[in-house]
Amino acid sequence: MLRFLFGESPREDNQELQEVFEAIRLAQDGLAEGRTKIHVAPEKMRLLELWCSGFIDGVNELEQSSYCAQRYAQLVTKPLLEDMSEQERYDYYRFVYFYKNGIIRVFSILDKLGYFMNEALGLQTEKMKIKYSFFTVLRNMYHNHLHKTLNEELYMLKTDHKTTLAKLRKQRNMEIHYINVDMMDDLIQVDDTEDRIVIENVKQNAQDLHAAYELVCRSLLKVFTYIKS
Template sequence: MLRHLFGEPERQDSGLILKTNQVLGRYLNDLHDIESKGQSDLSKLRRWEIWVHSFITAVDELEQGVYSSLKYSEQVLNRNVEDMKSEEQTEYRRYLYYYKNSFIRVFAILDKLGFFLNERLHLNTEKVKPRFSYFTVIRQMHDRHIQTDLEQKLYNLKVKYSEPLNKLRDYRNVEIHSINYEAADDLLHSATVGAFSWNHIENLPGNNQILQKCFEMVCETIIAIYNAPCFTDGRA
């Protein structure tokens, strides 16, 4: 949808996003087969179908944001805002918009996955922590020894992507709960060089690499969940 902004054709799915959509599509087909055979409660099937469609949309929107962040960052050549001409400053602001939008979406999708797991596996995580996250749900699966194979896969993904995920979480927390993240980067830079400047910009290629890794983590997590035997028969 957003590739037209760069004069490009619509995305042709390949690689990880293709695999993610294939897994989700196969799960939808399984739900339809179960419905046709009258093997499960219709209201539950509809609810599970809504979950799948929400993840298909969420992954698509995240990929577009990640891609747009990358494309706009490629137009930013200077490391200080004061050295940029008006057009480059505009490209930088567009980069910031899609980068922030994307790192917020990463954790929104993970938390949706947490709510899905909590509901489907009857984990009752809200009794342990009323405002729980995806990572709280994984801990609950571990503590209660529920679907241990799936829990181990999800934990391994958490460990595999811990470094980029932790960095992105810090950006997210600063952006949502404190000053915006680019201002925080200015403060960090000033502490390093000994002089404060609002105009220093962050490491855009490094940021995009972190964001891409977290996108991969989201996709691999969805694939692991929807390929799990406890879900592939449409029953939890």
């Protein structure tokens, strides 16, 4: 949808996206027809079915944010704000917009996935912590030996992206939880010796967001392949 910003044609889904969407849709069909390993009350089954569409929308939105962040990062070439042309500053601010948007969507999808897993698989994570995250769900599965194969696969994905997730989580928390603190403060550094603003490596930040996007896709694929099998 947003590729028009760069004069490009609409996205053609790559193999990874196709596999994710297919797994979600097959699970959704299974929920509608009662052909999954999930056994919950009919009204909850309908709710889980509707959530599947939300995951497809969420991945689409995250992919677009990640793509736009990468494209705008490519247009930022100077490390100092004061050395940028007006156009490059606009491109930098657009990068920040899509980067922040992408970070929020990464953790939003993961937490919704954790809630979906908790309800669909009867994990009862709320007994461990009333307000829980995707990562709390994984800890619950590990400590109580629940769905061991799925838990091991998701834990390996999380471990492989540990550093990136920690960085993005910190920035997400700043963006959402701290009053009057913009994430721009975490993206820039002030050179006290010359009183100039030096931005962080936007290309690296864009790569981190893309890595988190891939984690989301692979986590969704693992969960929905497991559910529909």
